[in-house]
Amino acid sequence: MILVFIEHKNCVLNKTSLEAIAAAQSIGKDLGLKVSAVIPCDKDCALAQEIAQYDIEKVIVAKNEKLGTYTPDAYADAWEQVIKATEPQYIVMSHTYQVRDFAPKVAARLGREVVGDVIRYSADGGRLELTRRIFLGKLDADVTIGGDAPYFITFQSGAFRGDSAAEGSAAVETMDVQVGDIRMTAEDPFQEAKATVDLSKSQIIVAVGRGIKSQENIALAQQLADALGADLAASRPICDAEWLPIDRQIGSSGQTVAPKVYIALGISGAIQHIVGMKNANTIIAINKDAEAPIFDIADYGIVGDLFDAVPVMIEEIKKAKG
């Protein structure tokens, strides 16, 4: 059997869990295993009926009053019991920030580890080979897992399509679980007061990455943005260094944008950046490394020094605009 994790906040689904269902169904088909979903919750989760409409065997609501708000301790205790009671071969999850937080803990408790952030898999002779991106997206690695079940796998967001999860009907079952001492307390989640810029409406975005080298050079990118009538944005290291405010950060921790044109200057194209901009209509990358992963998703590319390209671009745009 395969267990798939359904992530939610107050019984509202995190949609990436549908990708996990699709992944689990796919593996289940290849290996001849049934799939059941697990929802940790403090009540008879309202989400259970929604998940029961997928082509899986069971929806297991792992129930305990301490599972109302997420904590790694409570989730680990709940999962440990569900796994011991159901003895799955595989545990499949989406590689979300919450899963990064608790999945390795559950695995470690059972003397296992997680094959994390997997982008695809192949099944040969009943054995899975999983592909992970390593070196910040520059290389792929095919990975196998040793030892006995259970095996823990987390899939990268986008590795499977949530809307391809097959529909059907499943039984809903409640499993009362014991949760021990919780060594942490959670306050309410919040968004940092005031995004002064909303880049989700931008038509053209000029985004700078570490290749811009220094704070002074941001001005050059700003000139290009001005010439194009574009908004300026950045990868994480630029905001970490406080060269641009954090509300200009694009990516999994920042804003998600879908402009007409996205120009990436000196950005390598790590997955956490790409998830925030891959839906741009036209992606343009300028990078001196021909192997930079950003070129995998770019429509147009210039391999070369951005400090050569950008001043010429500004000049040519001014000419073109007359």
Next chain:
Amino acid sequence: MNGYSFLIFIDMKIIVLMKQVANKDAVLRIGADEKWINENDIAHQTNESDGYALEEALRMKEAKGEGEVVVCSLGPQSAKTVIKDALARGADRAIHVVAEDSKTLSPYQIANAIADAIREENADMVFSGLQSDDASYGQTGVILAELLGIPHATLVIEVDRSKLEGSVRIKRELESGWYQWFNYKLPALLTIQSGISQIRYASLKGIMAAKKKEIRDVTLPLENFASAQKIEKVYMPLKTKQTQMLGNGDAKAGAVELVEKLKTEIRVL
């Protein structure tokens, strides 16, 4: 644990896990066995988020006025560069778990070896970066916390340094610009997200002082771990999109062509 929480106030000990990784700008070449890169002739650096973890530990010690910051690195002898840099930036001493072939170790094996090396230190806090920029397992810290029997938090982006009395208040990054504060009883393990605070560089004075600081080499029998994940093959990612390459290696010519495309194909000018 409660019995010793008053000690925390007097003498806080933080262990910071730091890893040596390939330099971000290094040109990676796949090794002959196709199971890793050829690390021989490339530059290395400290893993990015580990640098932030050290910075946060130093700032916590400074906020307290006393305490000890101990760096722990698992890796080959070459990782001494990372350790010495950390000592020069202000760490007090170091533990080096020497493992020449560390790239073949799985995250559980790494965490297990580190657990053995630091268990008796009884640290109040253990920090690590949130993931390494090479293998990116993203779980060494979490597994280590479980093996040490202490709670953990990942993706920590702020620590409330004004509140450090046997407990710690930390801010975690959630997705899409959301955050959440948590309170932890100590001891605890935190995996630190890049950007938590601005990193200091080593001063000349720091570099001199580092020469007198202790680096303890530890060699442990690295246990076999049946459930390890194993890299069978590494290769360049398959390209999925047709990219129009402009300028043919000449960035200036590419820029001229690109503006032409912006005008005629992309139509935004």
